[in-house]
Amino acid sequence: MEEVRLIEVKEEIMADNVKVATEVRERLRKTKTMLLNLMSSPGSGKTSLILQTIANLKDKLRLGVIEADIDSKVDAENVAAQGISAVQLRTGGFCHLDATMVTQGIDALAVNDLDLIIIENVGNLVCPAEFDTGAHKNVMILSVPEGDDKPLKYPLMFSICDLLLVNKIDYLSLSDFDMSALRKRVLALNPRIVILEVSCKTGSGIDAWVNWLKKEFDVFKQ
Amino acid sequence: MHELPVTESILKIVLKHAEKNNVRKVVSISLQVGKLSDLEDEWIQRYFDYLSKGTVAEGAKLKIERMPIMVQCSDCATSYEAQATNLGELICPACGGKNITLVSGREYYIKDMEVQ
Numbered sequence: 655m656e657e658v659r660l661i662e663v664k665e666e667i668m669a670d671n672v673k674v675a676t677e678v679r680e681r682l683r684k685t686k687t688m689l690l691n692l693m694s695s696p697g698s699g700k701t702s703l704i705l706q707t708i709a710n711l712k713d714k715l716r717l718g719v720i721e722a723d724i725d726s727k728v729d730a731e732n733v734a735a736q737g738i739s740a741v742q743l744r745t746g747g748f749c750h751l752d753a754t755m756v757t758q759g760i761d762a763l764a765v766n767d768l769d770l771i772i773i774e775n776v777g778n779l780v781c782p783a784e785f786d787t788g789a790h791k792n793v794m795i796l797s798v799p800e801g802d803d804k805p806l807k808y809p810l811m812f813s814i815c816d817l818l819l820v821n822k823i824d825y826l827s828l829s830d831f832d833m834s835a836l837r838k839r840v841l842a843l844n845p846r847i848v849i850l851e852v853s854c855k856t857g858s859g860i861d862a863w864v865n866w867l868k869k870e871f872d873v874f875k876q
Numbered sequence: 877m878h879e880l881p882v883t884e885s886i887l888k889i890v891l892k893h894a895e896k897n898n899v900r901k902v903v904s905i906s907l908q909v910g911k912l913s914d915l916e917d918e919w920i921q922r923y924f925d926y927l928s929k930g931t932v933a934e935g936a937k938l939k940i941e942r943m944p945i946m947v948q949c950s951d952c953a954t955s956y957e958a959q960a961t962n963l964g965e966l967i968c969p970a971c972g973g974k975n976i977t978l979v980s981g982r983e984y985y986i987k988d989m990e991v992q
Contacts, residue, residue, distance in 0.1 A: 656992045658903055663893050667885045667907070667984040749878055780914050781878035809963045810912045813978055842966055842976050845950070 674753035678788025688874045691789035696777030698797035699821040702854035710864045715769040720759035750781035753788045783811040797822040802836040813843045824853040883923040899991040902936040912981040945981030
């Protein structure tokens with residue numbers, strides 16, 4: 655029987671993705687284009703938020719959108735109808751975006767002429783949390799109908815985001831959603847996260863979101 | 877759900893080290909994966925068996941060590957292990973503080989491999 659020997663490997667499994675993600679961040683830093691990764695469950699309001707953001711910011715910032723819906727062009731068409739550069743990545747059933755896929759999206763946009771690119775990641779609270787896309791900021795949406803227990807079920811996602819938008823607050827009066835319990839759970843996972851309450855439908859809280867975005871962009875530009 | 881791309885990365889790294897070390901056969905691979913990751917051990921092995929067919933890593937057993945989720949109390953600096961299911965509702969066992977910060981639990985690491 656041939657002898658078994660041990661080889662020390664000592665390598666990060668995700669090192670390749672982290673390397674590409676770092677390249678994306680540096681490349682966009684040179685063109686002063688901020689990349690924002692937007693994540694949430696399906697149906698929590700990513701596209702509605704992007705449309706609200708476009709309506710509020712298109713005169714102030716030059717925007718681009720990378721759409722990663724699983725296999726349709728609906729979202730990109732909705733965004734492009736607002737006169738914004740949009741590229742649709744056909745992720746073909748993939749559950750998340752990685753930095754290489756985001757690079758393809760960036761290649762398809764004229765980044766030199768853009769201030770802010772928003773990635774609409776695949777609707778999923780599990781897998782996108784594990785893959786660095788190269789974004790400068792990670793933002794997630796949790797909508798009221800999903801429930802205040804989601805930080806307990808998907809702790810990784812809540813732990814990696816810079817901002818949490820609690821959407822559909824117009825549903826609060828119809829539900830037993832406990833906002834203070836949610837805040838406590840999220841801040842325990844991630845004390846530096848900013849939490850904003852919004853409704854893309856009524857427009858409530860959208861000002862605070864747009865101000866956060868403008869402020870982060872100003873910090874990024876310096 | 878994202879086990880496939882993760883497994884592809886594992887295989888790529890393993891084959892790189894196998895080639896460098898003139899390996900004839902990979903017997904086992906030791907991984908360290910944080911408990912915050914949602915990877916399923918069984919699926920990583922199944923994908924690995926599929927992807928590694930025809931390579932020196934075919935038939936290798938993945939030994940997955942789950943790394944604990946460690947948290948620290950911001951008030952008294954006590955570190956302790958937490959469970960993923962109650963991360964949002966932690967209270968420091970030493971001082972009763974509620975300002976708990978996550979220290980580790982997201983690891984994705986290949987430690988070593990046994991080869992012939």
